[in-house]
Amino acid sequence: MTADAPQLTLGILGGGQLAQMLALAALPLGVRVRVLEPDAQAPARLCATHLHAPYTDALSLDVLAGCDAVTLEFENVPVQALTALEDRVPVRPGRALLERSKHRAREKEALRAAGVQTAPFVVIETEAEVGGALEQVSGRGILKTSELGYDGKGQARVSDLDGLRAAWNALGRVPCLLEGLVQFEREVSLAVARGPDRALAFGPLIENVHRDGILLTSLFLEGDPQEVQAREIAGRVAGAWELEGLMTLEFFGLPDGDLLVNEVAPRVHNSGHLTQDGGGISQFEAQVRAVLGLPLADWRPLHPCAMVNIVGAEGKTPDWAGIDALPGTRLHLYHKAWRAGRKLGHVNLVAADEQTLRARLSQLETLIP
Known part of the structure; x- marks a missing residue:
C-alpha cells in the first residue's frame, strides 16, 4: 500500500479465532477490522476493534454499517443481523447464502438444485x-x-x-x-472465493482426517488427481448461489473417483489453516480480498504442508518444546481458555518434499495429545 492509498475498514460478525486470523491477514493490506462478538474474551479483540455486544445490538450494527464491507466468521450468526445491515453496507456472503448454509436441509436441497451430488x-x-x-x-x-x-x-x-x-x-x-451413511475413501475440502465482479479464485484441495467429529489433521500435496473435479463443483455452487466472499466445500471422495459434497461453510475453514505457512497467500487474505473487492487470484501453498489441531484433552498437554524443536513447524494459538474438546490452536508444518513432510507429521502427531 502506498502512503496515499485509501484506508479500508472490514467488519466481521464473530470474534473467535477465525476473526482473529482474518484481522491479522487484513492489517498488512492497510485494512482495519471491527468485530461484533458477545464474548468478552473474544480472541479477535487482541488485533481488532472489539464491539462487545449481542449480534443484534442496534448501536454496534450501526458501527459495522460504517465499514466498507462486512463478512462472517461463522454461520451461527442471527440472520436478523444481516437483515439490519444488507441495505447499508455490502455483506459478503449475504443473508440468502447464510440462510441456506446454516440450515442443513436447505443446504442439501440447494446443492442438489445446483446439480451437485450429496449423501x-x-x-x-x-x-x-x-x-x-x-x-x-x-x-x-x-x-x-x-x-x-x-x-x-x-x-x-x-x-x-x-x-x-x-x-x-x-x-x-x-x-x-x-x-x-456413505462409503468413502477419504475426506477432502476446497475453498472458492468470488468477488463482486464475479471473478472466481480457488484454494488448494486438502485431505482431512477427523477424530470424534473434530478435524485432527489436514494435508496438502501438489498434483491431487481430484482437484480439477473439486474446482468444477465449487465453481458451479458459487455461481448458482451467487456467492460474494469465500466459502469452503467439504467432500467425500468415493471409491469410483467421484466427489460428493458433505457440507458447505460460508467462510474460511479449519482445514485451510495450512495456507498460512505454505508460501503463498493464505485463505484469510483471500477472504479479505474477495469481501473488499480487491484483486483475487488462486491461493495455494508453494510447498508440501500439513496442519494438526490442538484440542483440549483431559489431563494431557502438548509437548511444547518438542513441537518447537521439530523442523518446519509454526505454532498458532488462539488465546482461548482451556476446555476439554475445545480447539485451542494449531500447528502448521512445511517441508521440502512429501517424504519429509509425512515423516515429520508422524512425529508431530505424537507431540499433540
Missing part, C-alpha cells in the same frame, strides 16, 4: 416423519439437527427405528436431517 437424506420435522425415514436412506444414517451443531455436536449415528426415535428425542425433537 441421500430425508428431513424429519415431526414425530410422524420418524417412522419410515431409515428405509429412505438404506437403513443406516446420521441424524443431525437442521440448525446449529458443529465439530460432531448435534448429531447421532442410528441403525434402527428405536435408535432413531431415541436420538430424535435426545436432540430435543427439533427439525433434523437424516443422512444415509
Whole structure:
C-alpha cells in the first residue's frame, strides 16, 4: 500500500479465532477490522476493534454499517443481523447464502438444485416423519439437527427405528436431517472465493482426517488427481448461489473417483489453516480480498504442508518444546481458555518434499495429545 492509498475498514460478525486470523491477514493490506462478538474474551479483540455486544445490538450494527464491507466468521450468526445491515453496507456472503448454509436441509436441497451430488437424506420435522425415514436412506444414517451443531455436536449415528426415535428425542425433537451413511475413501475440502465482479479464485484441495467429529489433521500435496473435479463443483455452487466472499466445500471422495459434497461453510475453514505457512497467500487474505473487492487470484501453498489441531484433552498437554524443536513447524494459538474438546490452536508444518513432510507429521502427531 502506498502512503496515499485509501484506508479500508472490514467488519466481521464473530470474534473467535477465525476473526482473529482474518484481522491479522487484513492489517498488512492497510485494512482495519471491527468485530461484533458477545464474548468478552473474544480472541479477535487482541488485533481488532472489539464491539462487545449481542449480534443484534442496534448501536454496534450501526458501527459495522460504517465499514466498507462486512463478512462472517461463522454461520451461527442471527440472520436478523444481516437483515439490519444488507441495505447499508455490502455483506459478503449475504443473508440468502447464510440462510441456506446454516440450515442443513436447505443446504442439501440447494446443492442438489445446483446439480451437485450429496449423501441421500430425508428431513424429519415431526414425530410422524420418524417412522419410515431409515428405509429412505438404506437403513443406516446420521441424524443431525437442521440448525446449529458443529465439530460432531448435534448429531447421532442410528441403525434402527428405536435408535432413531431415541436420538430424535435426545436432540430435543427439533427439525433434523437424516443422512444415509456413505462409503468413502477419504475426506477432502476446497475453498472458492468470488468477488463482486464475479471473478472466481480457488484454494488448494486438502485431505482431512477427523477424530470424534473434530478435524485432527489436514494435508496438502501438489498434483491431487481430484482437484480439477473439486474446482468444477465449487465453481458451479458459487455461481448458482451467487456467492460474494469465500466459502469452503467439504467432500467425500468415493471409491469410483467421484466427489460428493458433505457440507458447505460460508467462510474460511479449519482445514485451510495450512495456507498460512505454505508460501503463498493464505485463505484469510483471500477472504479479505474477495469481501473488499480487491484483486483475487488462486491461493495455494508453494510447498508440501500439513496442519494438526490442538484440542483440549483431559489431563494431557502438548509437548511444547518438542513441537518447537521439530523442523518446519509454526505454532498458532488462539488465546482461548482451556476446555476439554475445545480447539485451542494449531500447528502448521512445511517441508521440502512429501517424504519429509509425512515423516515429520508422524512425529508431530505424537507431540499433540
